[in-house]
Amino acid sequence: MIPSGAPIVTAAEMRAAEQAVFASGVSQDSLMERAGAAVARETARFATGRPILILAGPGNNGGDSYVAARLLQNAGHDVSLVATGAPAPGAAERMHALWHGPTSSLYAARPRPVLVDGLFGTGMTRPLERGLAAVFADLCKQAEFTLAIDLPSGIHADTGADLGAPRGIDVTLALGALKPGHLLDIGLERCGRVLLADIDIPVHTRWRTVTRPRIDTPGAHSHKYSRGLVAVIEGAMPGAARLAARAAMAGGAGYVVLAGDRPWGEGPDALVRREVRTAEDLSEFLGWDRIDAIVLGPGLGRDRRAEAYLRAAFAAPKPLILDGDALTLLGTDAARWLETRAAPTWITPHSGEFDRMFAGVGSKIDRTLAAAAEARATIVHKGADTVIAAPKGEVRLLAHGSRWLSTAGTGDVLAGLLAAQVVQSGKGVAPAEAAVWLHARAAQLAGPALIADELIGHIPGAISECL
Ligand SMILES: NC(=O)C1=CN([C@@H]2O[C@H](COP(=O)(O)OP(=O)(O)OC[C@H]3O[C@@H](n4cnc5c(N)ncnc54)[C@H](OP(=O)(O)O)[C@@H]3O)[C@@H](O)[C@H]2O)[C@@H](O)CC1
Ligand SMILES: [K+]
Structure with a gap:
């Protein structure tokens, strides 16, 4: 299920929209807090108390993971986290520093009933490395519920092309706007149910999902020719x-x-x-x-x-x-x-x-x-x-x-x-x-x-x- 009439932007347009928000005085940290809070909210809703494993990649998608992990842990959830590398300097690094729970490497990760995929989002530039894709797919397979942050890792944001995305993602939480990858090619079948989180990033676009039309009942003076x-x-x-x-x-x-x-x-x-x-x-x-x-x-x-x-x-x-x-x-x-x-x-x-x-x-x-x-x-x-x-x-x-x-x-x-x-x-x-x-x-x-x-x-x- 994908929201009808929802805006769709490319990765570059999303980055530009984020930059405009930063230029208006909002810090990168507070935007990431908003994104992470949306992830935590949806994860909690679906986790219903089950243990949660969160995967954090090196970029800002990983940054969202660190925020969500902290918020879920503070709310009393049993959370463990897997980091695939050192977080990028900036907001992701600062959010990493605020996480104080258990952290392991991807290859030492143990499956848990709820999986949150924060490996890569709009910044995916190339196919997932094979070993990583295999471990990720296995963790998805063994989870009872999987939520992807923004996009399933391994789906190209702009084309929906398969860069190694696993099967079995139940929910993808699109941040700010839908991306073409949610609706095109392999992305369409790998995202599961797509939810849209409004994190207050204004986007301007002429691309939208198809909406239900409004159709007029024929008027009192309608006749066969006037109806076309x-x-x-x-x-x-x-x-x-x-x-x-x-x-x-x-x-x-x-x-x-x-x-x-x-x-x-x-x-x-x-x-x-x-x-x-x-x-x-x-x-x-x-x-x-x-x-x-x-x-x-x-x-x-x-x-x-x-x-x-x-x-x-x-x-x-x-x-x-x-x-x-x-x-x-x-x-x-x-x-x-x-x-x-x-x-x-x-x-x-x-x-x-x-x-x-x-x-x-x-x-x-x-x-x-x-x-x-x-x-x-x-x-x-x-x-x-x-x-x-x-x-x-x-x-x-x-x-x-x-x-x-x-x-x-x-x-x-x-x-x-x-x-x-x-x-x-x-x-x-x-x-x-x-x-x-x-x-x-x-x-x-x-x-x-x-x-x-x-x-x-x-x-x-x-x-x-x-x-
Ligand atoms: N800006 C903000 O404040 C906000 C951003 N938001 C969030 O940020 C996400 C976008 O973040 P992002 O631009 O940092 O990209 P992201 O998807 O994390 O990955 C980049 C990293 O991955 C690496 N990499 C790429 N492909 C790879 C591969 N196959 N295998 C291995 N590595 C690979 C790449 O490395 P490089 O290509 O530079 O070598 C780089 O290090 C977006 O989806 C949303 O979740 C929202 O919260 C709103 C606020
Ligand atoms: K992801």
């Missing part, structure tokens, strides 16, 4: 487009048209069919001024006609949602193509599609942000760690994704749901954030081993939580 018309374009695999169209309907669009060469195909009776057999037919249809958003890509195919459909959709001056085969067709020229569009565009690649379209280095956030700026499109970079990025620098990270979403068709549902949010809530990151939240919530409501068709049935339930 979504056009979904069918292709070689019509089931995918049908899923997108049904999801747009369930997502609250007022009118959904499925355009393709199967004018009397299956689907709900409320789904309007429009016969489109050629790119010319499609261009003519997309010229209809009632259309508020177009979905292209689910099951489109990659043949000549698909390419011509893509060109027709690009030429239409309407909000456009591109997924699946449309993204594959864009290929490595994606950014060049996308940035030519005057109307807003959203693309929803999974990592394979994203990597085929965009180069880039850094974390998933860095790469998605760079691609969004280059393509001038809002990108929903799907995965267990979904990242939404907009051209002007906003980022949203999904904190409650369901692993059960990794089945065929769930992406088509997301594309349709996104179109429904685009026609209802406008530009940029907001509709993408709403769609991603509803999609994830519908998946939770659908439960394990869900299939995409069932997911659609749970969208209204997810919406009802947003009214």
Whole structure:
């Protein structure tokens, strides 16, 4: 469980925020006392009287450990401490000097029921040394409850990459703000439950976790067109487009048209069919001024006609949602193509599609942000760690994704749901954030081993939580 709408900052931004606090007259010691007190509070809450082993690394993460150890001991807990080296000069060293309880070296450490990991936090620069990682993993394994201070040692703060983090961390207490490492890559699965401790460090960022949207009940004068018309374009695999169209309907669009060469195909009776057999037919249809958003890509195919459909959709001056085969067709020229569009565009690649379209280095956030700026499109970079990025620098990270979403068709549902949010809530990151939240919530409501068709049935339930 990760707090919704919580700010996310990189290690460097966190350090800068700390420096600003120091510049305002707060000492490093008092900030470390705040951090250590938060750690002690949460540890005590979960320890329920059991003996505690605290691991203290050489940096300020270790400094937090020394504070927590002292406060827990003063409160009557049975605390022992393991130090992996001499504390760094400054606050950590001073906090070390204030600890008067039992201390051992890592290799002499005996497991205890409660383990607090204060080895490394945002300062991890390289993989854990093998011997240390093995002892640490063993102590975690033998503990009944493990809490990591700020980040599990062995998770890269900015990327979530695995630098040797153990399994079995129950709670990670993020200090001041979430870091990308809590939500990305291996970090997402190794942090356990993430709690956020407010230690009074103001942070300014455009990166947040996805929040529940507020959705308006249709007004007294609402009608099918005012609630938005979504056009979904069918292709070689019509089931995918049908899923997108049904999801747009369930997502609250007022009118959904499925355009393709199967004018009397299956689907709900409320789904309007429009016969489109050629790119010319499609261009003519997309010229209809009632259309508020177009979905292209689910099951489109990659043949000549698909390419011509893509060109027709690009030429239409309407909000456009591109997924699946449309993204594959864009290929490595994606950014060049996308940035030519005057109307807003959203693309929803999974990592394979994203990597085929965009180069880039850094974390998933860095790469998605760079691609969004280059393509001038809002990108929903799907995965267990979904990242939404907009051209002007906003980022949203999904904190409650369901692993059960990794089945065929769930992406088509997301594309349709996104179109429904685009026609209802406008530009940029907001509709993408709403769609991603509803999609994830519908998946939770659908439960394990869900299939995409069932997911659609749970969208209204997810919406009802947003009214
Ligand atoms: N500033 C403050 O007052 C506040 C800070 N806070 C706390 O401080 C944490 C950040 O502290 P930090 O910057 O000191 O980094 P930290 O994570 O302790 O590690 C740095 C040390 O580890 C070393 N090292 C790195 N990787 C290594 C490896 N693989 N194997 C071995 N060594 C390795 C590295 O060595 P070096 O790379 O320099 O050789 C350096 O000595 C933050 O997460 C939060 O808990 C909060 O309490 C708020 C107040
Ligand atoms: K840690």
